[in-house]
Amino acid sequence: MDSNRIIELLARKMANEATPRELEELDELVAIYPDSLHYEEVLKEIWSDSGEEKPSHNLHINRLFEQHKLKFSEEFEPAAPEEEMPSIWYKKYVGVFAIACSLFLICLAALFQLNRKAVDFDTEIVSGKGMRKKITLPDGTLVWLNAGSKLSYDSDLNKKERRLVYLVGEAFFDVAHEQNRPFIVRTNKISIKVLGTAFNVKAYELDQVSEATLLRGSIELSVNNKSQQKILLKPSEKFALTENRTAKDEKTLLQDSGDLTLKIENIAPVRIAGQDYIEETSWKDDVLVFKNESFEELKPKLERWFNVQIEIAGNVPKSYRFTGIFKNEDIKEALTAMQLIKPFHFKLKADDVIIY
Amino acid sequence: MSKHSPDLNSLISHIALYDSQSSYEQLFKGLFPSLYRFSYCLLKSRELSEEVASDVMITLWKNRKKLTEVENIRVYAFVIARNLSLNLLNKHARQELVSIDEIQVEVTLDALNPEQLLINGELKKKLERATQSLPGKCQLVFKLIKEDGLSYKETAAILNISVKTVDAHLVTAVKKLTAILKMELNLM
Numbered sequence: 001m002d003s004n005r006i007i008e009l010l011a012r013k014m015a016n017e018a019t020p021r022e023l024e025e026l027d028e029l030v031a032i033y034p035d036s037l038h039y040e041e042v043l044k045e046i047w048s049d050s051g052e053e054k055p056s057h058n059l060h061i062n063r064l065f066e067q068h069k070l071k072f073s074e075e076f077e078p079a080a081p082e083e084e085m086p087s088i089w090y091k092k093y094v095g096v097f098a099i100a101c102s103l104f105l106i107c108l109a110a111l112f113q114l115n116r117k118a119v120d121f122d123t124e125i126v127s128g129k130g131m132r133k134k135i136t137l138p139d140g141t142l143v144w145l146n147a148g149s150k151l152s153y154d155s156d157l158n159k160k161e162r163r164l165v166y167l168v169g170e171a172f173f174d175v176a177h178e179q180n181r182p183f184i185v186r187t188n189k190i191s192i193k194v195l196g197t198a199f200n201v202k203a204y205e206l207d208q209v210s211e212a213t214l215l216r217g218s219i220e221l222s223v224n225n226k227s228q229q230k231i232l233l234k235p236s237e238k239f240a241l242t243e244n245r246t247a248k249d250e251k252t253l254l255q256d257s258g259d260l261t262l263k264i265e266n267i268a269p270v271r272i273a274g275q276d277y278i279e280e281t282s283w284k285d286d287v288l289v290f291k292n293e294s295f296e297e298l299k300p301k302l303e304r305w306f307n308v309q310i311e312i313a314g315n316v317p318k319s320y321r322f323t324g325i326f327k328n329e330d331i332k333e334a335l336t337a338m339q340l341i342k343p344f345h346f347k348l349k350a351d352d353v354i355i356y
Numbered sequence: 357m358s359k360h361s362p363d364l365n366s367l368i369s370h371i372a373l374y375d376s377q378s379s380y381e382q383l384f385k386g387l388f389p390s391l392y393r394f395s396y397c398l399l400k401s402r403e404l405s406e407e408v409a410s411d412v413m414i415t416l417w418k419n420r421k422k423l424t425e426v427e428n429i430r431v432y433a434f435v436i437a438r439n440l441s442l443n444l445l446n447k448h449a450r451q452e453l454v455s456i457d458e459i460q461v462e463v464t465l466d467a468l469n470p471e472q473l474l475i476n477g478e479l480k481k482k483l484e485r486a487t488q489s490l491p492g493k494c495q496l497v498f499k500l501i502k503e504d505g506l507s508y509k510e511t512a513a514i515l516n517i518s519v520k521t522v523d524a525h526l527v528t529a530v531k532k533l534t535a536i537l538k539m540e541l542n543l544m
Contacts, residue, residue, distance in 0.1 A: 004531075011530035012523065015501045017508050039534050046483070046533070047502055061385050064406070068384065072414045076377060229446075261516075262446075 002029060006036045014043050121152035121166060130307025132286065139163055140176035141183065144284035147304040148204065170202040172284045175217075186224075189241055193220045199233075200281045207300065213238040213267055213280040223262070231264070238267045238280060272325050288326040295320055295355065306331040313356035316344055364429060371417070372424045380420075384413050387430070390504045391437045397496060398441040408440045430506065434514040479540055486532045493517070497525035 009026040012018040018026070030036050069076055127133040127145040135143050135151075138158040145151055149169020157163050163183040175183045177196025185192045187203035189210040197217025203210040212221055214233040221231045221239055233239055242261040269276035270291045279289040288305050290298060296318070299310050308331055320342045326334050331353060335346045347354045364386070370379035388409050395405035412433050416423060426432045487495060493515060500511045501522075508526075512519045 007531050007534050008527045010534075011527045014530070015508060015526055016505075017523070039537060042537055043530065043533070061388060064388060064410075065381055065384050068410050068413060071410065072417075075414060075417060 002033065003036070005029065006033065007039070010036075010040055010043060013040075014047050121154055123155045124150060124152045126150045127169070128307070129304050132283065134284075137163075137165070139178065139181075139183075142174040144172040146170035146172075146202075146283050147307070167201055167203060169204050170200070170283070172198070172200045172281055174198045189224055189243070190239075191222050191224060193222075194218075200284075202280075204300070204304075208243050210241045211238060211280070215278075215281065223260070231262075233264070236267050237264055239264050270323070270325075272323070277325060282325075286327060290325075291323045292321050293323075294318060295322075298322060302331070302334070306334070308351045308353050310353045310355065313354065316355055317342075320344070368423050368426075368429055371420045372422075375420065380417055383416070387433055388413060390430075391433060393503060394434060394496075394500070395437050395441045397499060398438070399444060404444060405441075408437055408444065411440055412436045428510060428513070430504075431510045431513045434500075434506075434510075438514060479536075482536050482540065483533055486536045487529065490529055490532060494525040494528050497522050498529040501526055 006026065006029050009018060009022050009029070012022060013026060030040075125133065125135055125145060127147060127149050129148045131147055133145040135145065137143060137153065138155065141163070143151060143165075146169060149167065149171060151165055151167050151171060153163075153165040154160065157165075161181065163178075163181055164186065165184070166186050168188065171185075173183075173185065173194075175194050175196050175198070179195065183194050183196075185194075185201055187201060187210060188205065189203060190201075190212065192199070192201060192212055194217065197219055198215040199217075199219055200213040200215070201211070202213075212219065212233065214235055214237055216235050218235075219233050221233060222229060223231075223241060231239060240263045242263070267278060267280055269278050270289055271277075272289075277287060277289045279291055282289045283305075288301065290301065295312050295316060299312060302308070303310050305326070322338055322341055324337070324341070326337075329337065332348060335353070335355075338344075339346075345356050347356070364383075367379045367383045367386075370376040371383065391409040391412050392405050395408040396402070399405050399408065415436055416429075416433060423429065487498065490498070496515060497511055500506045500514065501508075506514070508519045508522045512522045515522070
């Protein structure tokens with residue numbers, strides 16, 4: 001409808017986001033519906049009230065600034081005068097020493113960590129890139145291990161008070177129910193405690209996102225460095241923990257605040273060719289499902305699925321989005337199919353793929 | 357637009373290069389009110405919002421040497437404010453996870469000038485009520501664009517949504533307002 005269009009255009013105009021073309025269109029429409037001038041007038045009044053500084057407001061902000069300076073007074077000390085040569089040398093020396101010390105500590109910690117893991121678990125199952133494995137744990141729990149993943153546990157899992165496994169990568173668990181012995185999946189970022197359920201955990205080392213998707217039963221989840229905070233998931237819910245790593249790397253300013261985002265959402269099946277697929281778990285049935293994903297999002301998935309290295313040239317539009325499923329296709333067939341959706345080229349060389 | 361201080365970049369480079377405290381004061385006065393208002397939307401507490409806005413500012417100051425690398429300082433500051441606020445909320449909420457979608461937001465039109473012709477007391481109340489009935493994120497979008505003069509792109513980055521969604525939210529908000537006007541003013 002025209003009136004809807006007018007409102008849409010007005011909103012954009014107020015936000016300074018209307019293109020010249022849209023402004024023209026708005027003028028034409030206003031000419032046809034002069035009443036809409038009222039809308040614009042009122043919107044202008046609503047908009048114009050903001051951002052104007054008033055004297056009283058100024059006073060207030062001055063006081064706030066003084067408080068702020070007082071609170072962080074140590075940050076505003078006048079800069080120390082330039083020091084003389086020797087002390088600068090001394091400073092440098094301290095720096096080097098500190099670095100050496102911390103390196104040493106890191107090495108120690110790493111060694112300790114390695115040792116600890118080796119002691120903690122005696123069994124390790126690795127699923128290489130391009131393959132998927134299905135295993136049964138000593139307690140009867142079924143585990144599907146996705147490509148490029150590793151599961152560690154103790155062979156005497158069944159004799160312990162709690163069943164603990166350690167996962168790097170992605171796995172689907174169908175846990176054998178045991179009332180008194182919780183089953184615990186630990187990953188680098190999150191830990192999940194269950195009694196008997198089916199759920200999927202995705203925690204690849206290189207991915208920014210750690211995910212847990214619950215199909216049935218219930219699970220209790222905690223983020224490792226905030227173990228007092230428990231999160232309960234209901235069936236068909238997905239928990240995602242995002243580390244805002246890129247933001248941090250690019251701008252390296254924030255150290256501690258807000259580098260983690262937690263999210264719970266409902267999973268929705270993807271409908272392709274008249275069949276519903278659950279993106280999060282269908283990999284265990286040898287189906288790779290993706291929905292509205294960019295090349296960047298797909299790259300790690302395809303790399304793991306097909307065991308290839310993918311390089312995406314800069315000229316490939318970032319806006320390309322793909323939805324689809326792969327079952328038995330090899331990488332060449334898969335990419336050829338994707339070319340039907342969006343135009344791009346690719347080159348295959350052994351295990352290297354270049355998309356351009 | 358008056359809402360954007362044109363010299364934000366020169367302020368930043370003064371702060372980064374010369375540790376200029378007077379530039380920092382100007383930056384503080386330019387950003388603090390917006391950050392405070394934004395945090396207040398999320399936290400509904402004067403003290404906590406002041407604290408968040410103040411912490412954002414000191415973060416900028418502490419990291420001043422690297423500020424010139426930041427592409428958009430306003431977006432950067434708002435994102436820190438968003439994260440600090442959500443952290444606070446999550447700390448208080450203990451069990452449940454609070455996400456930005458669930459937060460009740462308040463938009464007021466109280467800064468209207470008395471000389472304004474079209475919006476009088478009764479209509480103003482109705483318009484406010486109308487904006488308050490919008491979903492939280494929609495209100496946040498409306499607020500950021502209207503009160504802080506942010507662009508679609510900036511708003512999208514701050515709220516972690518797409519530019520398209522920002523547009524849709526703003527159109528929804530404006531639709532709601534015009535629907536009120538339509539009734540009140542007997543328009544088409």
